[in-house]
Amino acid sequence: MNRRDFLKAAAGGAAVACTGGAQARGNLEPAPQAVGMLFDSTLCVGCKACVSKCKEVNGMPPVTLEGKEAWDWASDLSPKTLNVIKLYQHGEGNLKDQVENGFAFEKRSCMHCVDPGCVSVCPVTALRRHPVTGIVTFHVDACIGCRTCTTGCPYNVPHFDYDDPFGEIYKCQMCNQDGVRRIDNGQITGCAEACPTGATLFGSREALMKEAKRRMALKPGETYNYPMGDVSKPGSYHEKATPAYQDHIWGEKEAGGTNVLHISAVPFDKLGMPPLPERSYASISEGVQHTLYSFMALPAVALAGLTYVVRKNLDAPAEDADAIDDKGQEEDKS
Ligand code: SF4
Ligand code: SF4
Ligand code: SF4
Structure with a gap:
């Protein structure tokens, strides 16, 4: 030559x-029997029963302030907290679900992305999307502690426990990890079970999407029976006048979509959700x-x-x- x-x-x-x-490659499609949750911000009263139940299910301690041990003070996700309720507040902050002089609640936990960035960036498949349910779980035996997943999540969900010499990653696994297995045993998620208003609702992604679209189509002021617990087998209903929803189901399209959907009367940017393209980061980075x-x-x-x-x-x-x-x-x- x-x-x-x-x-x-x-x-x-x-x-x-x-x-x-x-x-x-394009975005992944939802798993064939994808399960998730619908969080309706307009139903949330900020009681944090879901936060306490999440801690109970996952065996996590409360985050306490000195001298105030009786109350959980968790204000963000951490290795001790997999679910938090955040508050939007403006001006006098006394009008529920209003932008001006109003307030609203927003739930933060893993969104169980349809095309999860954390799974895509993990070099050792310690994070996995279940092929049938789409639930994204963490597997400590495979984890090498590189923490790449914490940079691959657009919602800043996975947290590494730096206080533990054998630290691992913590995130919501939809109450279906080793030692919990609520979904496999026919139960619903702890947070959906504990929610007294139906603000957090469990079910298949398909049924939750239909429920969210049904709510979008209601006239503000119309009375509606909001199902509680499991969208397909509601334990009871919460009757309430319909608010003026934003015409936006968070998680329908964002970054390839999520199995946890959110709806609200206050725009999602006010609730601190990040601006995301429709294309998943996983599909971009893998290309x-x-x-x-x-x-x-x-x-x-x-x-x-x-x-x-x-x-x-x-x-x-x-x-x-x-x-x-x-x-x-x-x-x-x-
Ligand atoms: S929200 Fe973050 S941690 Fe949860 S599945 Fe999506 S990328 Fe992974
Ligand atoms: S699904 Fe389970 S782990 Fe996830 S936020 Fe709800 S209670 Fe916590
Ligand atoms: S339990 Fe329901 S109403 Fe109470 S804070 Fe959680 S989502 Fe809101």
Whole structure:
């Protein structure tokens, strides 16, 4: 191989990497029997029964302030708190579900993304999306503690326990991890079970989406029987006048969609939800990774070419080596 042929081969490798190598994929589809929750901010009264129940189910201690041990003061997700209720407040803050001089509640826990960034970035599959239910779980046996998942989540959900020398990642696993298994045992999530108003509702993603769309279509002021517990088998109903919902189901499309859906009368940016594209970050980053890996074909081609030239020079008799050198010099001039 002379230098011209070698450069041609290298250019060919680059072209292959540039064209065929960029294998961007689309968003993943919801799992075939995806389960999730619907959080309706307009029903939430901020009682935090869901926070306490979540701690009970997951065996987590309350976050206490000195001298105030009787109350859980968790204000954000952490290794001790997998679910929090946050408050939006403006002006005098006395009008429920109003932007001006109003207030509203927002639930924060894992959204169980349809195409989860945490699963995509984990190098050892310690985070997994269940192929049937879509529940995203954490597997401590596989985790190497690299914490990459904490950067791959658009909702800042996974938290690493830095206080523990053998620290691990903590996030809501929809009450279906080893030692809990509520969903596999036919129960609903702890937070949905404890919610006294139906603000947190459990069910299949499909049924929850239909319920959310039904609420969107109601006229403000119309009375509606809000199901409580499980959307398909409600334990009871909460009768209430319908608010003026935002025409937006959070999780229908955001970053590929989520199995936990939110609806509200206050815009989601006021509730602190991040601006997200419809395309999942996992599909974008995996496309970039595949392109980069394809570009690694180029150094491989270069290495193979160099090895061939060096081998040929070492094996060739002295006069042949001179001839190769002369040819190379001629081509340099051209
Ligand atoms: S919200 Fe974050 S932690 Fe939960 S599934 Fe999505 S990417 Fe993973
Ligand atoms: S599903 Fe279970 S772990 Fe997740 S927020 Fe609700 S109670 Fe907590
Ligand atoms: S239990 Fe229900 S009403 Fe109470 S804070 Fe949680 S979501 Fe809101």
